[in-house]
Amino acid sequence: MRFLAVLLLSVAALAAATPLFGARGPSRVQVTAFEFEYRLSRLSVRQGPALIELVNYGEDDHDLALQRVGGTRSWTLAKILPGSRATLSIRLRPGRYRLWCAVGGHRLRGMRATLVVRR
Amino acid sequence: MNIPVYRGEFGPVEAERLLWRAGFGPRPGEAAVFAKRGLDSAVQALTKPGRQRFTGAPARDEKGRPLAPRDAWGHDHLWWLDRMVRGTRPLMERMTLVWHDWFATSNEGVGSQGLMLRQNALLRRHWLGSFRQLVAAVTHDPAMLLWLSGTENTKWSPNENFARELMELFTLGAGRGYTERDVREQARALTGFRNDWREGVGPTRFRFDRERYDKGSKRVFGRRGRFDWNDACRLCVTHPKHASFFVPKLWGYFIPVAPPRATQRALELLYVRNGHAVRPVVDAILRHPLLYEGPRMVKSPVVYTAGLLRGAGRGIDTEAWTWLCANAGQQLFYPPNVSGWNDDRWLDTATYLVRWDIAGRVTRPAALDPNKVRAPFDADQLVARALAFWGDPPLSTGTRRVLRGYADRALATANQRWKKRSYPALVENSLRHLIAVSPDLQTS
Numbered sequence: 061m062r063f064l065a066v067l068l069l070s071v072a073a074l075a076a077a078t079p080l081f082g083a084r085g086p087s088r089v090q091v092t093a094f095e096f097e098y099r100l101s102r103l104s105v106r107q108g109p110a111l112i113e114l115v116n117y118g119e120d121d122h123d124l125a126l127q128r129v130g131g132t133r134s135w136t137l138a139k140i141l142p143g144s145r146a147t148l149s150i151r152l153r154p155g156r157y158r159l160w161c162a163v164g165g166h167r168l169r170g171m172r173a174t175l176v177v178r179r
Numbered sequence: 180m181n182i183p184v185y186r187g188e189f190g191p192v193e194a195e196r197l198l199w200r201a202g203f204g205p206r207p208g209e210a211a212v213f214a215k216r217g218l219d220s221a222v223q224a225l226t227k228p229g230r231q232r233f234t235g236a237p238a239r240d241e242k243g244r245p246l247a248p249r250d251a252w253g254h255d256h257l258w259w260l261d262r263m264v265r266g267t268r269p270l271m272e273r274m275t276l277v278w279h280d281w282f283a284t285s286n287e288g289v290g291s292q293g294l295m296l297r298q299n300a301l302l303r304r305h306w307l308g309s310f311r312q313l314v315a316a317v318t319h320d321p322a323m324l325l326w327l328s329g330t331e332n333t334k335w336s337p338n339e340n341f342a343r344e345l346m347e348l349f350t351l352g353a354g355r356g357y358t359e360r361d362v363r364e365q366a367r368a369l370t371g372f373r374n375d376w377r378e379g380v381g382p383t384r385f386r387f388d389r390e391r392y393d394k395g396s397k398r399v400f401g402r403r404g405r406f407d408w409n410d411a412c413r414l415c416v417t418h419p420k421h422a423s424f425f426v427p428k429l430w431g432y433f434i435p436v437a438p439p440r441a442t443q444r445a446l447e448l449l450y451v452r453n454g455h456a457v458r459p460v461v462d463a464i465l466r467h468p469l470l471y472e473g474p475r476m477v478k479s480p481v482v483y484t485a486g487l488l489r490g491a492g493r494g495i496d497t498e499a500w501t502w503l504c505a506n507a508g509q510q511l512f513y514p515p516n517v518s519g520w521n522d523d524r525w526l527d528t529a530t531y532l533v534r535w536d537i538a539g540r541v542t543r544p545a546a547l548d549p550n551k552v553r554a555p556f557d558a559d560q561l562v563a564r565a566l567a568f569w570g571d572p573p574l575s576t577g578t579r580r581v582l583r584g585y586a587d588r589a590l591a592t593a594n595q596r597w598k599k600r601s602y603p604a605l606v607e608n609s610l611r612h613l614i615a616v617s618p619d620l621q622t623s
Contacts, residue, residue, distance in 0.1 A: 084245065085245050090249070100380065170378070
């Protein structure tokens, strides 16, 4: 009985200490935009919910487009001003995702990257 | 040459000031504990602390998610603020902040929170060590190489950016003991660093490449040799005018008036004789009478915020501290320029308003509910209770009088039964806020 009470108390304490989104939270990637390149804070993340943040450190407007290799759906973050940022909330599936800036010819000039999503 | 040591009473008031100047203020009861140790032991506890521990709940954002200092804007700021609030080595964090200001590098020009965090770890590693080693380490730190064009500096096209700041801002001071020719020659000595560029990553693989290094003879500070980047740093730190730049600059982070001439000279000797070690100099500054008897010093926004959170026993549980500190004039990892923050410009009508907001947000979660809490209908008791919330910080008589006057006037307006019941708790909430924004807590 005493053991059960201790166990219940421990479980309750554990539940109280567990954050809302689990210990790890969503995967996060920061994409910093310059003329004309993207810098990713990490090149590979776990599958599942993710927050992809675009930060514009450049002098021009930039946006972010994202598509899974082999997939048809694409996601976009609208164009943002220099010095501003925006975040895309997305559920990532295992595979490779292409990222690029869809403004003018920015993609051709180097604003592209690949993100690997692990199982 | 003797360096004066404070011989007056070392009570909670003095301990409180020491804990603010050499850290981020006391936790409730900590000033009394430090006072009991006496000056020598208190200073030693700061300069030679035990193992780093973190007390309290780990930092989270308002949705309960862990911080992502590498991957989310502002989380780098929160991550460091959390170390200041929960860490048990306050002087180490404070010295890291000093070096962050001294070798001011902004992510605005680096574009990688990961590289900024790597530089932060470097600054922390060298917190009270050899300044000569620190300068050498910063010189080939990737964030600095990007920030001051270190990897663009080649034998074919020397870039003077880092060489100039190395002397002007980091080791000698503007126009002190070097010429334009020294800048050009030092730039040649500092050639050779490079990095690769990778799609999706940006700059990577920072290294020294002899092919890019100018092997020719250089003339620096009147000496000739085939100097390289290590020599460039050594020549600056062993320059006869370096110590007289280093000491007052370091002193200024702890004491807001210039050191007396004899003290400065003695500290310079102490610094040079100890092989450019920082610890003995900081140790002497923290024992100096002017730290305890000299004028008060305005806390920077980050020191102020971290201190209020420590005082209130609250950890990092919101992203608001990033933009609040930024609006108050200090976002970590984003100093305004290569000279760092201007310590004479912390308070103005705009930044004071943000500090008001910071104090309100620190106190809000612990605000007393007037429908549930019966606080005493007595101005003196309310002031005492509000002070206890902050761990009883020392307040001037003038501030106490103002607080007491406010409490008196507010209670006097309680002309109905429900007001008499609910006003005391509301007044106590306001007093907590007013104490936090008083001159006594904005300065140390």
